[in-house]
Amino acid sequence: MARAGFKSVNEYIASQPVAVQGILERVRSAIRKAVPGAEEVISYKIPTYKLPSGPVLYFGRWKRHYSLYPATGRVVAAFKNELASYEVSKGTIRFPLFLPVPVKLIGRIAKFRAKELVERERAKTATAAKRRA
Numbered sequence: 001m002a003r004a005g006f007k008s009v010n011e012y013i014a015s016q017p018v019a020v021q022g023i024l025e026r027v028r029s030a031i032r033k034a035v036p037g038a039e040e041v042i043s044y045k046i047p048t049y050k051l052p053s054g055p056v057l058y059f060g061r062w063k064r065h066y067s068l069y070p071a072t073g074r075v076v077a078a079f080k081n082e083l084a085s086y087e088v089s090k091g092t093i094r095f096p097l098f099l100p101v102p103v104k105l106i107g108r109i110a111k112f113r114a115k116e117l118v119e120r121e122r123a124k125t126a127t128a129a130k131r132r133a
Helices: 009-014 018-034 073-078 103-132
Strands: 039-043 046-051 054-061 065-071 087-089 091-096
Touching: 009 018, 009 039, 009 046, 018 046, 018 054, 018 065, 018 103, 046 103, 054 103, 065 073, 065 087, 065 103, 073 103
Parallel strands: none
Antiparallel strands: 039 046, 046 054, 054 065, 065 091, 087 091
16 A cells, blocks of 8 residues: 555546546545545545544555445445455445445445434434433
C-alpha cells in the first residue's frame, strides 16, 4: 500500500498505482452518486463518507483487492446473493482488482448504509425521549 497521512481522497487516489486509480475513482463515484450529501474525508488513513449521524462507508486499496467497510450484518444479509462471489468477512467486503467494479452494487450498499444510519439515529432519539418522559 502507498504511504499514509493523506489529506484528501484525491491525494489518496493519486498515490495509488496508475492501473488502480481508475478503479478507485469508480468506487468513489458510485458512493458519491448514491449518497450525495455525504462529506468526503480521510479517516483511519482511507477514504470515508460521513453523514451527520456517522460514517456511511470507507474504502481502501490493498495489494490484490479493494475493500468496503463496514459490512454490517444487515448489509451482508440484504445483499447476500450479490455478495456471494466476493470475499466477505467480519466487517469487510473484498473486491478483486482484476474484476470490473460493481458500481451499481456499491451504490446500493452505500444507500443501504445511509438508511441504516438514519434508522439508528431515529431509534436513539426515540429511546432518549422515552427516558425523559
